[in-house]
Amino acid sequence: MDRLRIHPNKITGKINREIYGHFSEHLGRCIYGGIYVGEDSPIENVNGMRTDVIRALKEINVPVLRWPGGCFADEYHWMDGIGPKEKRKKMINTHWGGVVEDNSFGTHEYFELCRQLGCSAYVNGNLGSGTVREMSEWVEYITFEGLSPMAQLREANGSGEAWNVKYWGVGNENWGCGGNMNPEYYANEYRRYQTYIRDYRNDGGIHKICCGPNADDYTWTRTVLDTCYRNAAPEHHGFMDGLSLHYYTVPGDWKEKGSAVWFNEQDWYRTLSKTLYMEELIERHGKIMDEYDPDKKIGLIIDEWGTWYDCEPGTNPGFLYQQNTMRDALVAGINLNLFNRHCDRVKMANLAQMVNVLQAVLLTDGEQMVKTPTYYVFQMYKSHQGASLVDSTLETSGIGLEEAFMVPNLTHSVSVDTNGQIHITITNLSADESSEIEAEITEREVKEVTGELLAGDIHAKNTFEEPSNVQPVPLQNIILNNGTFQFKLPPSSVAHLVVK
Structure with missing residues (x-):
C-alpha cells in the first residue's frame, strides 16, 4: 500500500x-x-x-x-x-x-x-x-x-x-x-x-x-x-x-x-x-x-x-x-x-x-x-x-519495462481552496496494476471524502462514433478509518478527491 x-x-x-x-x-x-x-x-x-x-x-x-x-x-x-x-x-x-x-x-x-x-x-x-x-x-x-x-x-x-x-x-x-x-x-x-x-x-x-x-x-x-x-x-x-x-x-x-x-x-x-x-x-x-x-x-x-x-x-x-x-x-x-x-x-x-x-x-x-x-x-x-498548494508526500515505487525509462507508479499534487476543501489529484502510471493508497491528513478532522475517476485501457479513446468511451465516473469504495482514508486506483487512471 x-x-x-x-x-x-x-x-x-x-x-x-x-x-x-x-x-x-x-x-x-x-x-x-x-x-x-x-x-x-x-x-x-x-x-x-x-x-x-x-x-x-x-x-x-x-x-x-x-x-x-x-x-x-x-x-x-x-x-x-x-x-x-x-x-x-x-x-x-x-x-x-x-x-x-x-x-x-x-x-x-x-x-x-x-x-x-x-x-x-x-x-x-x-x-x-x-x-x-x-x-x-x-x-x-x-x-x-x-x-x-x-x-x-x-x-x-x-x-x-x-x-x-x-x-x-x-x-x-x-x-x-x-x-x-x-x-x-x-x-x-x-x-x-x-x-x-x-x-x-x-x-x-x-x-x-x-x-x-x-x-x-x-x-x-x-x-x-x-x-x-x-x-x-x-x-x-x-x-x-x-x-x-x-x-x-x-x-x-x-x-x-x-x-x-x-x-x-x-x-x-x-x-x-x-x-x-x-x-x-x-x-x-x-x-x-x-x-x-x-x-x-x-x-x-x-x-x-x-x-x-x-x-x-x-x-x-x-x-x-x-x-x-x-x-x-x-x-x-x-x-x-x-x-x-x-x-x-x-x-x-x-x-x-x-x-x-x-x-x-x-x-x-x-x-x-x-x-x-x-x-x-x-x-x-x-x-x-487559484488554490493554495499544501505540503504533501507520497510513497512510490519504480515501474517500467526498461531501466532507462522507469517511472514512479504514482504522481500527485494537493491544494486547499478558499472554502477550506482539500483537493488531491493523483495519477496511476502503471499500464496493468492497480494501486492502493492510504492517505493521512494531519491536524484536520476528515469528515467526508468524495472522488472522481478517469480510467480505461491504455489505448482507450473517444471518437465521433463513440464519444463517451472515456469519461469520469465516481471513485467508489473510499474507506474512512480513524482519521485516515483508503482508496484504490485502477491501472492507467487519473483521480480527483475532495476532502471536507
Whole structure:
C-alpha cells in the first residue's frame, strides 16, 4: 500500500489559474473549423464562434488563451487581420500546410473569443519578421483609450472600447522558426522591442514574456538572462515578467515520433518517462533563473507543452492532427501535477493546442465535436486554479519495462481552496496494476471524502462514433478509518478527491 501524507496547514505556494492555460495557433483546424466557423455557418455559433466548443471550454474554466502562435506569430502581420473581411489580405501559411490564410480571424475576433470564454488574453507579437513599430502600434490599437491613430482605426473597425491584454509575448521560438537567432542577439532585440510595449492603461501594465529555451538549452537561458540583466536597474528584473519554456513529449524521435493510437507498453512507459523529464527542466532552468531573480519575480511560462506524435494517416501532415487516448490523459495529469508542485516558479502553462491540433482537449468534424481524455483531466483538475498548494508526500515505487525509462507508479499534487476543501489529484502510471493508497491528513478532522475517476485501457479513446468511451465516473469504495482514508486506483487512471 502506498502512503500519502498531507499537511493542510503548511501552505507552500499559490497555484496561478494561468497554469491551466491553452494555446490556439493558426495551424490546421485549430481556429478555422475548430473554434471559428464564421457568422454565416450552418454550425451553431455566436459571432462566428462555435457554440458547442465555447460551451465545452467554459466548463473547464479556461483562464488564459495564447494567440496567434507559435511559429505563425513571427510571420503574422496584424494589420492584415483587421477591417472588412472581404478586403483582408490573403497569404500562404508557410509553416503549417501551405494553405491559404484569409485572415478572417484576426484581432477583433480573438478578443471576441476571449470575451465569450471569459479568459485573459496572451498575445504573441511578431519579432521574427515584424518591426518595433508594428508591435508597438498593435499594443496601441488594442489597449489605448485616448485619441491616437491606432485607437481611431480600432474605433473605425467597430470597437470603440479598448481591450485588456494581460500577457504579451515578444517573439516565439526565436532560436528556431522565429528567426534562427543566437541568444545574445535575440536578448538585445527583446530589450529593444519590449521598450515600446507601453502601459497605456496604467493598471500595472502588460506582463512581458521573453522567449526562453527549447527544452534543455540551458545556454540560451543563461545568455538571455545575462544580456537582459546587463546594465539594467534591479527593479526592472531584466525587463521581463516571464521567460518561456517549450517542451513536447515525443515517444520516439523527431523523425519518427510514433503513433497516437498504435503503441505498446514499452511505448507507454517511454512516453510517461519523457513527460517526467519536465521536472528536471523546470528545476534546472529555475536554478539558473534563481541566480538572477532569487525572489522569483519572473515566472517560468511553459506556453507550449503536450504530446507530439506522427499525424493521423490521411490528414495533411502540416495540420498536426492526432487522436487522444488515456496515454495523453496521463501525460496531462503528470504535467499539471508538476506545474502545481513547482508553482513558486511556474506561473503559466499553455497546452498545445486547444482544438484539433496535437494534444487537443476537443476534436471536431463538421458539426460534430468530441471531448478527449485530456479534456476530462482539465475538468477534474480545475479546482486547483487559484488554490493554495499544501505540503504533501507520497510513497512510490519504480515501474517500467526498461531501466532507462522507469517511472514512479504514482504522481500527485494537493491544494486547499478558499472554502477550506482539500483537493488531491493523483495519477496511476502503471499500464496493468492497480494501486492502493492510504492517505493521512494531519491536524484536520476528515469528515467526508468524495472522488472522481478517469480510467480505461491504455489505448482507450473517444471518437465521433463513440464519444463517451472515456469519461469520469465516481471513485467508489473510499474507506474512512480513524482519521485516515483508503482508496484504490485502477491501472492507467487519473483521480480527483475532495476532502471536507
